[in-house]
Amino acid sequence: xxxxxxxxxxxxxxxxxxxxxxxxxxxxxxxxxxxxxxxxxxxxxxxxxxxxxxxxxxxxxxxxxxxxxxxxxxxxxxxxxxxxxxxxxxxxxxxxxxxxxxxxxxxxxxxxxxxxxxxxxxxxxxxxxxxxxxxxxxxxxxxxxxxxxxxxxxxxxxxxxxxxxxxxxxxxxxxxxxxxxxxxxxxxxxxxxxxxxxxxxxxxxxxxxxxxxxxxxxxxxxxxxxxxxxxxxxxxxxxxxxxxxxxxxxxxxxxxxxxxxxxxxxxxxxxxxxxxxxxxxxxxxxxxxxxxxxxxxxxxxxxxxxxxxxxxxxxxxxxxxxxxxxxxxxxxxxxxxxxxxxxxxxxxxxxxxxxxxxxxxx
Amino acid sequence: xxxxxxxxxxxxxxxxxxxxxxxxxxxxxxxxxxxxxxxxxxxxxxxxxxxxxxxxxxxxxxxxxxxxxxxxxxxxxxxxxxxxxxxxxxxxxxxxxxxxxxxxxxxxxxxxxxxxxxxxxxxxxxxxxxxxxxxxxxxxxxxxxxxxxxxxxxxxxxxxxxxxxxxxxxxxxxxxxxxxxxxxxxxxxxxxxxxxxxxxxxxxxxxxxxxxxxxxxxxxxxxxxxxxxxxxxxxxxxxxxxxxxxxxxxxxxxxxxxxxxxxxxxxxxxxxxxxxxxxxxxxx
Amino acid sequence: xxxxxxxxxxxxxxxxxxxxxxxxxxxxxxxxxxxxxxxxxxxxxxxxxxxxxxxxxxxxxxxxxxxxxxxxxxxxxxxxxxxxxxxxxxxxxxxxxxxxxxxxxxxxxxxxxxxxxxxxxxxxxxxxxxxxxxxxxxxxxxxxxxxxxxxxxxxxxxxxxxxxxxxxxxxxxxxxxxxxxxxxxxxxxxxxxxxxxxxxxxxxxxxxxxxxxxxxxxxxxxxxxxxxxxxxxxxxxxxxxxxxxxxxxxxxxxxxxxxxxxxxxxxxxxxxxxxxxxxxxxxx
Numbered sequence: 001x002x003x004x005x006x007x008x009x010x011x012x013x014x015x016x017x018x019x020x021x022x023x024x025x026x027x028x029x030x031x032x033x034x035x036x037x038x039x040x041x042x043x044x045x046x047x048x049x050x051x052x053x054x055x056x057x058x059x060x061x062x063x064x065x066x067x068x069x070x071x072x073x074x075x076x077x078x079x080x081x082x083x084x085x086x087x088x089x090x091x092x093x094x095x096x097x098x099x100x101x102x103x104x105x106x107x108x109x110x111x112x113x114x115x116x117x118x119x120x121x122x123x124x125x126x127x128x129x130x131x132x133x134x135x136x137x138x139x140x141x142x143x144x145x146x147x148x149x150x151x152x153x154x155x156x157x158x159x160x161x162x163x164x165x166x167x168x169x170x171x172x173x174x175x176x177x178x179x180x181x182x183x184x185x186x187x188x189x190x191x192x193x194x195x196x197x198x199x200x201x202x203x204x205x206x207x208x209x210x211x212x213x214x215x216x217x218x219x220x221x222x223x224x225x226x227x228x229x230x231x232x233x234x235x236x237x238x239x240x241x242x243x244x245x246x247x248x249x250x251x252x253x254x255x256x257x258x259x260x261x262x263x264x265x266x267x268x269x270x271x272x273x274x275x276x277x278x279x280x281x282x283x284x285x286x287x288x289x290x291x292x293x294x295x296x297x298x299x300x301x302x303x304x305x306x307x308x309x310x311x312x313x314x315x316x317x318x319x320x321x322x323x324x325x326x327x328x329x330x331x332x333x334x335x336x337x338x339x340x341x342x343x344x345x346x347x348x349x350x351x352x353x354x355x356x357x358x359x360x361x362x
Numbered sequence: 363x364x365x366x367x368x369x370x371x372x373x374x375x376x377x378x379x380x381x382x383x384x385x386x387x388x389x390x391x392x393x394x395x396x397x398x399x400x401x402x403x404x405x406x407x408x409x410x411x412x413x414x415x416x417x418x419x420x421x422x423x424x425x426x427x428x429x430x431x432x433x434x435x436x437x438x439x440x441x442x443x444x445x446x447x448x449x450x451x452x453x454x455x456x457x458x459x460x461x462x463x464x465x466x467x468x469x470x471x472x473x474x475x476x477x478x479x480x481x482x483x484x485x486x487x488x489x490x491x492x493x494x495x496x497x498x499x500x501x502x503x504x505x506x507x508x509x510x511x512x513x514x515x516x517x518x519x520x521x522x523x524x525x526x527x528x529x530x531x532x533x534x535x536x537x538x539x540x541x542x543x544x545x546x547x548x549x550x551x552x553x554x555x556x557x558x559x560x561x562x563x564x565x566x567x568x569x570x571x572x573x574x575x576x577x578x579x580x581x582x583x584x585x586x587x588x589x590x591x592x593x594x595x596x597x598x599x600x601x602x603x604x605x606x607x608x609x610x611x612x613x614x615x616x617x618x619x620x621x622x623x624x625x626x627x628x629x630x631x632x633x634x635x636x637x638x639x640x641x642x643x644x645x646x
Numbered sequence: 647x648x649x650x651x652x653x654x655x656x657x658x659x660x661x662x663x664x665x666x667x668x669x670x671x672x673x674x675x676x677x678x679x680x681x682x683x684x685x686x687x688x689x690x691x692x693x694x695x696x697x698x699x700x701x702x703x704x705x706x707x708x709x710x711x712x713x714x715x716x717x718x719x720x721x722x723x724x725x726x727x728x729x730x731x732x733x734x735x736x737x738x739x740x741x742x743x744x745x746x747x748x749x750x751x752x753x754x755x756x757x758x759x760x761x762x763x764x765x766x767x768x769x770x771x772x773x774x775x776x777x778x779x780x781x782x783x784x785x786x787x788x789x790x791x792x793x794x795x796x797x798x799x800x801x802x803x804x805x806x807x808x809x810x811x812x813x814x815x816x817x818x819x820x821x822x823x824x825x826x827x828x829x830x831x832x833x834x835x836x837x838x839x840x841x842x843x844x845x846x847x848x849x850x851x852x853x854x855x856x857x858x859x860x861x862x863x864x865x866x867x868x869x870x871x872x873x874x875x876x877x878x879x880x881x882x883x884x885x886x887x888x889x890x891x892x893x894x895x896x897x898x899x900x901x902x903x904x905x906x907x908x909x910x911x912x913x914x915x916x917x918x919x920x921x922x923x924x925x926x927x928x929x930x
Contacts, residue, residue: 090563100549373746384812388776481675582769
């Protein structure tokens with residue numbers, strides 16, 4: 001598949017500090033690509049370099065095979081949806097959307113036709129004459145996107161545009177954005193610090209930390225097969241044990257945690273016997289009171305609190321050494337009898353735990 | 363807070379006294395005075411003669427028109443210089459330099475207008491500093507009289523008014539989100555289009571309040587036209603001064619004063635109407 | 647354009663040059679005035695005859711330095727006393743006015759507020775003549791009906807104070823109101839709830855909060871009064887203020903003693919402005 005955007009060894013230095021450090025990636029045409037990372041990881045700088053508002057220190061940015069090095073931001077076939085949208089308050093909705101078309105020298109009737117078609121497309125027919133300030137948060141969002149899409153860019157860049165919305169609306173806009181992208185077929189590059197936004201909407205996600213890409217993959221891969229401890233911690237929730245590797249083979253490793261449990265798990269990276277390692281385990285990997293304990297790692301914990309949250313309910317449990325662990329609590333009424341203070345047994349399959357060499361040891 | 367009546371009275375009494383005794387009453391008096399005069403027998407009567415004089419005597423209304431015209435020119439020049447300066451301070455200068463530039467910008471205007479005008483006088487006049495350097499450099503053989511010309515007067519007026527244009531412009535430009543400019547640029551707009559469609563529309567409130575204040579201050583200025591303008595470049599405030607102090611014709615002077623007040627109020631009202639603003643907003 | 651957008655070298659360079667030129671334009675008259683105060687010459691012009699402090703310290707009789715110039719010293723003292731009175735009165739009334747407009751609700755509030763803003767748009771010259779007229783009318787009226795001669799209703803020290811007070815109070819009101827708008831009324835309600843009465847609340851809570859604004863406004867009022875020319879021109883009696891006195895000297899031919907006074911004025915105002923600025927910075 002052809003790449004709409006291809007980035008090679010892109011680096012941005014501010015003095016000694018490397019905001020973006022040797023980043024390379026390709027975005028296939030028509031896909032929804034997200035860059036996920038904590039604030040300050042360099043994702044905004046990366047996006048602004050693609051848009052042309054920052055010059056790279058080294059590296060290459062190609063859009064549809066063309067090098068963008070000497071192309072000014074207003075000549076690049078990309079458009080940016082700003083974090084705070086940057087809708088022009090002195091213009092109506094239609095004027096905002098028409099702005100770019102007029103800059104291209106299009107004339108009255110044609111501009112009007114395209115603006116109306118675009119408004120239709122984003123579900124705001126007839127909103128043209130309204131003032132920007134009359135719109136709700138979600139509507140402003142759609143106008144900001146419409147303003148860019150009407151120019152038919154090769155790539156649409158979105159800089160955390162959902163950040164300012166309240167939770168309910170954000171959930172709604174996630175779905176809408178994904179549908180919109182599927183409908184128009186434009187390549188979207190979306191940056192966010194919210195993992196749920198990235199996982200829900202994207203075809204592929206890059207996890208960024210300290211200016212580098214930790215992993216690029218489908219959302220399922222990031223969640224199920226995190227390539228680094230950072231990804232394991234950052235994407236989704238995880239319980240963590242530190243311990244020492246006692247044995248390892250092709251099938252996996254055995255680790256003795258600092259509190260004395262001995263677990264079997266899959267090994268990622270070089271987990272040699274005698275080395276320190278961290279074990280990551282998802283809350284939903286643990287089964288409460290497993291009927292078939294054969295082949296599972298099992299141990300006992302005390303229930304400290306029930307964190308009820310509908311389908312996402314969990315138990316906050318502690319081991320004897322006061323190590324807190326989160327355990328998923330399926331809402332199938334089987335575990336209604338569990339109450340705080342109770343001791344329960346939990347078990348998990350060795351395939352669902354991941355061992356990484358401890359940070360600093362590798 | 364449902365305040366006590368006593369507190370209200372304490373707030374209201376001095377304020378009402380100030381506004382009625384020192385603002386309303388004097389201007390009513392000004393209007394009445396302008397409508398008084400002496401008839402052929404020397405009796406004091408109500409009359410429109412003072413206003414008739416203004417329209418029949420060309421030197422009066424020509425001065426009036428001239429003053430208004432020059433005030434408009436001054437406002438326009440001030441605006442053209444202030445716009446790029448304000449933009450530089452608000453958007454181009456690095457944040458650390460910004461504060462220092464602003465202080466530098468304000469300082470000269472806290473110094474008395476008289477000192478500033480005096481400074482220009484010793485720069486521009488025939489025996490002035492500028493002429494000294496022009497002759498040293500051999501650019502001219504004989505000293506050129508640059509002071510006492512209309513150009514010198516406009517220069518002085520622009521200089522004096524600058525602050526009142528720059529300050530509102532800087533504050534209004536500060537409130538312009540950089541991403542609006544970037545967005546316009548990203549959507550394909552060039553420099554000129556960004557100025558026309560984003561910056562100037564955003565700055566309208568600042569432009570209006572700056573222009574109003576500059577126009578009004580220029581119209582009512584006495585010092586600068588008097589000291590820097592030529593002998594025959596009469597300013598309307600000088601006419602008022604002459605009537606009051608030299609000819610001691612207070613009725614005629616009042617009529618002139620009232621006309622000047624009417625003109626400046628009319629222009630301010632027009633400015634507010636055109637930009638759909640309220641006086642209160644402009645003041646703050 | 648703004649920092650993040652690419653610009654050509656030539657553009658950057660010419661923009662910076664423009665800003666530098668602007669600041670030269672801004673400071674040239676002040677710098678020239680200051681430098682020539684030290685020229686060992688009888689005229690405030692070049693060439694440079696050497697450094698001299700004559701125009702500050704010489705006791706006469708040929709050259710009279712500012713420290714021995716009785717007339718100018720008297721004018722400085724008059725201006726200073728005027729400014730002290732004006733800043734005290736206008737700060738007091740202006741603060742009351744901001745309480746009235748920010749915290750009270752009453753009929754005709756908008757009309758009164760509009761009236762309060764009026765001095766902003768009335769040219770200073772008009773304000774001067776209308777107050778001269780009103781004071782004269784009042785004086786005549788009292789003289790005719792009561793047979794008492796009220797000296798301060800003729801051009802005099804107190805008439806100048808009243809005239810300046812009438813418009814400077816508006817500036818104080820605007821400055822203090824701006825700060826009062828940011829005041830959290832629930833603090834007052836908490837104090838009332840704890841048993842304080844309205845005046846105790848204002849004294850202990852609100853005025854403490856307003857203090858930086860009041861001090862700042864007082865300083866601005868002092869400067870405005872010290873430097874006022876337009877309004878004062880018509881109201882001044884036998885004791886001219888410094889700007890009036892300087893004006894008369896400049897008009898009739900100048901000596902470098904004016905440069906010396908200007909230098910002192912520039913230093914004094916800069917100092918006051920900088921102190922005021924750092925004071926308000928610290929508070930903010």
